Amino acid sequence: MDEKALVRTLLEEQHPDLSGLALREVEGGWDNRMWRLGEDLAVRMPRSPRAPELLRAEHRWLPDLAPRLPLPVPVPMRLGAPSARFPHLWSVTTWVSGHPADLAPVTRGTRALAAFLTELHRTAPEEVPLNPLRGGHPREAVEDLEEYARGIADPAHMDGILEVWQAVADAPAWHLPPVWLHADLHPANVVSREGDLAGVLDFGELCAGDPATDLAAAWVLLPDGSADAFFAEYPADEATVLRARGWALLRSLVLIQIGRAGDQGLPGGKPTWKPAGEKALSRVIAPFP
Known part of the structure; x- marks a missing residue:
């Protein structure tokens, strides 16, 4: 049975009221393969070992967060149970319209991003998990930044x-x-419409920690020269801005690394991530104030 037929069969068995809707595969995805279901829904099918737990976390927390967020997000509507046909949990969410920003970059979004993160970054309940590798200090996320960067970045950028x-x-x-964190803001996890930031996707890494990890988006998502305007809309102390810049540096290098793997045809590679990462890195290392 091909994957589309499998998704259709699972819907018929577990959510028959949705099974008659049109089903179209959506390109992209890292931990999950996605299918558009009708005009307003999406099906997310795990394809990595950790994906089911990420979907479970979204289903637990995102319905409570979504109503106060000022940008559209994929709200979990149904869970699919593991079965003999498919041994993992899967999910049905709302569909967020737009084009992934690694394909259609955001050219206007400073205020929208600042408003979104202002609303998201409220103190998280104690039961929300901490993730030091995403929500801690950036120096905790990499053992030797210089060694890592030399294997990825243009040597001219090392200084x-x-x-x-x-x-x-x-x-x-x-x-x-x-505070609440999205913890994975990069161009493939947001959508744009005619250059406007139009939605935020993939909350599987949702956790609690330092807002700096999300504030890295001022360099990773927004166009050149936007960081100062962003931090005028989202006031942060100097140390938080520095940590955010550090997270932006790390995220840029990861995007380049994954993009380069895509250029080489390696599994998990995403060719469109390389130019997005290179542009972000150029913004991050612009003359430091």
Whole structure:
């Protein structure tokens, strides 16, 4: 049975009221393969070992968060149970219209992103998990930044990378209560419409921690020269801005690495991520204030 037929059969067995809707495969996805269901819904089918738990976390928390967020997000509507046909949990969510920003970059979104993160970054309940590798200090996420960067970045950029990283490494850690985090904001996880930031996708990494990890989006998602305007809309202290820049540096390098793997035809590679990462890196290492 091909995958489309499998999805249709699972819907017929577990959610028959949805089984008659049109089903179209959507390109992309990392942990999950996605299918558009009718005009307003999507089916997400795990394809990595960790994907079912990420879907479960979204189903637990996102319906409570979504009503106060000022941008559309994929709200979980149904869970599919593991079965003999498909041994993993799967999900039906609302559909968020737009084009992934690795294909159609955001050219206008400073205020929209600042408003979104202002609403998201409220103190998280104690039961929301912490994730130091995504919501801690960026210096905790990589053992040797210089060694990692030299394997990815253009050698001409290394001085700028190391200058930024030194300032980041010296920045104090977040000392206030952990806040809600998306924790995976990069161009493939947001959508644009005619250049406007139009929605935020994939909350599987949802956790609590330092807002700096999300504030990295000021460099990773927004066009050149937008960071100052963003932080005028989302006031943050100097240390938080530095940590955000550090997370933006790391995220840019990851995008380039995954994009390069795509250029080489390697599994998991995403060719469109390389130019997005290179543009983000150029913004991050622009002359440091």
